[in-house]
Amino acid sequence: MPILWLICAVLIIAAIGFVIGRTRAISSGQGDIRNLHSLPSYYGWNVALKSMVPAFFVLIVWLIAQPLIISSVVSSNLPETAIPEGSSAGLIMSEVQRTSNGVSAAVISGDLDSAVLADSAADLSAVTEALKNAGQIVTTELTQPIWDAALSYRSMSNAGTTAMWVVVIALAIAGAVWGLRQTNADFRARNTVETSIRYMLIAAASIAILTTVGIVLSLVFNTIEFFRLYPITHFFFGTEWAPSFSGRGGSSELGILPLLWGTLYISVVALAVAVPIGLFAAIYLSEYASKSVRSVAKPLLEVLAGIPTIVYGLFALLTVGPLLVSVFGEGGYLGVDWQGGGRAVMTAGIVMGIMLIPFVSSLSDDIINAVPQSLRDGSYGLGATQSETIKQVVLPAALPGIVGAVLLAASRAIGETMIVVLGAGAAARLSLNPFEAMTTVTAKIVSQLTGDSDFSSPEALVAFALGMTLFILTLGLNIFALYIVNKYREQYD
Template sequence: MSTSLLLLIIVLIGFIAYFAGRARSLAQSGGKLANLHSLPGYHGSYVAIWAMLPAALVLAAWLIASPLYIDSSVRSSLPESVLSQGEATTQLALGQVKSVAVGLARLNADETAALESGSANLRETLAAKGVALAGEGEPYMIKAAQQFNEMRTTSRWLMSAVVLLVAVAGCIYAIRNISARFRARNQVERVMLASLIVASSIAILTTIGIVTSMLSEAARFFTMVSPVEFFFGTVWDPRFAAAGSSGTSGQFGLLPLLGGTLYIAFVAMLFAVPIGLFAAIYMAEYASPRLRSTAKPLLEVLAGIPTIVYGFFALVTVGPFLRDISAQLSGLITGNYQNFIQAQSVITAGIVMGIMLIPFVSSLSDDIITQVPRALRDGSLGLGATRSETVKRVILPAALPGIVGALLLTASRAVGETMIVVLAAGVAARMQLSPFEPMTTVTVKIVHQLTGDLEFTSPQTLVAFALGITLFVITLCLNIYALYIVRKYREQYE
């Protein structure tokens, strides 16, 4: 029985258990709900939880433990001549055995007998069934593959039987516990609280795991390349080493990438902040409710457009447009029609990224402006100030901490952008001040360093983790500072 089918049956048992528990609680109440400690729905949920949760836990444990046990058993059955050649050879042989097992499952009895007798070639027979095998294959692999298939089939049937037995047993146990004064609500709420704790723990542990993995690989990189050279170097030229080489040839200066990241983000913020902030002020203070209910969702549609689409827009439309405009301006001024803005440039990426960031600035700022107490507006207008004076001298100063926090959150979004920069700003890692020339960012080089069939043994690939942890620290600091400002603003008025 497949895992998906087994899960479906468990859910079906839980569904039946819910109505069975609910019906039993109604029967125990004697027709009066006041006799029950908990509502019938809680009793049904209690029975459903006992029917599904233990069975799901057993299924998860079985799916984790069974492959480990089967691999260990098959591995111990391999010939001593294979086991004695080291861990790498043993793992390769085990992988080939699993490939042979897949092929054997597709063969009929005659084909399997031909392989066992040696009258058929193992590699050719499996290739005919769509299974590629590295090498010609050894006779011991057929026996080991048969053992693997048998153990896996037995394990799957045992798993199905045990899981279904646990589900039924849990359902019966829970139904027998139901009585008029049974505290089903307390039991259900305890399970829900535990589920919330587990969910929050998974999120925290995932973050810890990501940071730990990045730190460990970055530490390996810094054993090969000096941190001073990385953080203060002005030249980025990793020079990919040959496969299997661990040479440290190349220069890994972070400053060109960091400069490009901050430069493009700065240009994007210069474009997004005025437009987004003015749009937020208009939506919050001037627009009618009908216009606001229509225009704000339309503006926020920009946030749902994939960044690769923005990249295509920059590559096909914005970049060529700026290049042609620069050529026309150059011709009018100097008579020489030579474009001084490259199609792939900092300003191209900044403008398109700014368009992408407008809904972030607008939506966050609008929410903050609308949270300013109404009494401040009415007091200013009552003293004779115009609406524009009220916005400029009362509302914006009051909302300024929250707006600054929103802008910092938007900046952290800009710093982490990748696809727009790849297509709009190029991949040239260099330090320069002109916004009309190509530059690149940290995220682009992370993708570039990890593209292809690579091994994490050389600084040319491990540098991606050093770049990643650097970008993580930058965005983390921006987010922490933004949240600090936003919380301070909320405490002022709540």
Template sequence: MPVLWIVIIILAMAAIGYVMGRQRALASAGGDPRNLHSLPSYYGSSVAIFTMVFSFLVLIVWLIVQPIVIENQVAANIPPEMVREGSTLGLMMSDVRRVADGLDQAVSQGAMDPEAASNIRAEFTDVRDRLGAIGVALGSDVGPAVLRAAQRYRSLNATGHMFMAVVVLGLAAAGFILAYLRSHKDFRARNVVETTIRYLLIGAASIAILTTIGIVLSLVFNTWEFFRLYSWTEFFFGTTWSPSFSGRGGSSELGFVPLLWGTLYISFIALAVSVPIGLFAAIYLSEYAGPHMRAIAKPLIEVLAGIPTIVYGLFALLTVGPMLLSVFGEGGLGWMQAGTAVMTAGLVMGIMLIPFVSSLSDDIINAVPQAMRDGSLGLGATHSETVRQVILPAALPGIVGAILLAASRAIGETMIVVLGAGAAAKLSLNPFEAMTTVTAKIVSQLTGDSDFASPEALVAFALGMTLFVITLGLNILALYIVRKYREQYD
């Protein structure tokens, strides 16, 4: 049974349970709501909640655990000698999943009966021809071993979905019956409903915390595995970035310094663009612009924050890069060799960061007490002198926090760097040369058919962990400064 059908059935049972639970409680009270312990809606909500909550929790856990269990069972039955030369078990399992999806597609289109799709003794050539007839691309590297594993994968998956439907719908029915039978006038339905909702809210908050912990642990464990294979001194102090995957010859040099330099260089240019423009825009909007102008200008500036970064990357590649090349390239000053350069990515990233600096600084400047402005003007200071000598010094801690938050956003940017700065890992002071950043190399190291047990793939986690520590430090510093500022003026 498809998951969508299971969800629809449970929701229908919950809706029916709401009506029936409410009616049963009213009937036990002789039709007078005043004889009930709680409002009638609480009795209906109790039945609906007990019908949905436990069944949906089991459904979510089942959908997460089942693919892991099935893949482990199928992979355990694949003999090591059946893994193709130059491949890995993980790559073979990706082929197994692809063929299993093709078998499902063949059954759904009527090109193959379910028994033939699940029969591990079916002729390989016959099944392959049927899949090819409906346009399923298998490739020449798919052999009988992959087909048998795919058939077993599909069979286990179908069995798992059947048991999942039985267990989930059984839990929904049990919750429905239990809550319905408890719906009488003396039942404390409001207490049960509010307690359940409180635990659901705690669970939602816990999911966010556990997700963060899971991300950090995955980075830590894979980073530890990387440093077991590669020297940490060469990684943190090496000045050459030259990964070499097995089978391509040579040895890898995985120095972090050129990537860090490119990241900081591009971020510095981006902040040099965004901070003055964003800060001046915030001062104008908060101190000089009228209500009508502010109502128009502030949303227009904040539109920049809603533009996808891939659009900024294309803007850097197709517009800013050629424009800079026409001025600083061979036809101009001769400093620039190609449109992809540090300056290209830095300028576009600075434009992207303007609303971050502007909006945060505007809110911080507006939070400065009006009494400080009135006192300065009352002593004879002009408006501009009040802004320079009173408002900005008072708002400086918050503005610094906004700049640090923008810096952490710049350090973590990927698409603008990939499309606008190039992929060269080098140490250079020339802003018109192509360089790359940590985030861009994380993407490149995890792209393609690579063995995740090799240092060349595990280094992505080391890069991610290092970048995580840097941005976390900036965020903590920014939040500390902003919190201290708010405590002073709230």
């Protein structure tokens, strides 16, 4: 049964507990709430929280732990012959899970007879065809060990789900009973509820940290799995990117250097466009523009930040690319033959720079406005002009924040995908020519995981290694930004 039904059941129990707890509190005060330590609603919330919180906590832990435990048990029962050369038990278990989920979906849709689930000697080719007809992804040939493991995984999952329902409902009822037994005129319900809410807020604030930890761990584990199948030296020092999905990586060249070069090259071009325009726009809006002009110009400038990146990609593909070809291509206005097609580093870099202008201008504008007016007044008092004050006082004082804005824009450029896919092409090459097509790390992450990805192959797992490399790159960029900000902040404190 769907988990949503279980959540609704717990909420209904909590709502009933709230009503009964509130009514019982009023009764214990002999109908006068002045005889109660807390307001009646606090007693109701005490019952509801004791019903919901333990039940939902166990539900979340169960949903996380059950797949891990079942995978561990099923994996331990896999015969060694079920693991092909160059693969691992973890990768095979991914296929087992997909098969198990696909079988459940195929039975529901009617593409697979439920009687097949009781037959370990079923026709595997017919099962594979039924899974494909049901729209399920089958990435490798379905073998007998995988089929047996999938049936075992499905059986254990169903049993675990049933047990989860029983335990969660029982906890919700037990919590409601516990809260009702505490309900009396002298019980400090308000203190208990407010303390519970405080701990819930702390838990909510911890979600971001735990999410970051989970993302990093998922990258780390899958990256380690990749380097078990592909040499780490070839990945970091290889100068060729040529994945081949035949032969489980044996004929693939997965060197990251061309992708890193394309990422950094396009980002540099984008920053060369965004930083001067964005910074000059911020200086004008904060120092020269009147209030009426600023009230119109700044919102219009920030509209660029709300345009979807796919629209920027189409703009690069249909407008900027052909425009550059008409200027720098064969037969163009300049009479040179530099750019052979619309997709190039310059195309993606220019459009990405336009996209980044609001990031630089808006943040820099806020930072420049935050510079104390007393610094400007002191400069004017010494006889400096407005331009001299901006150049020698305002900008140096705002420099740490401006550096932060530029590095934030750089991080945004490094992580961009759609503009690169449509504007820069998909060619992984090491070249200094900005009029050639190149690609980036993010674009290749998408391409490696698009379609029927076989997670038992290095060609799919390489996406996690690319993501881990990109994460370390942006982390280093942020650390460098903090160093620059702290260094210059001491000068103007």
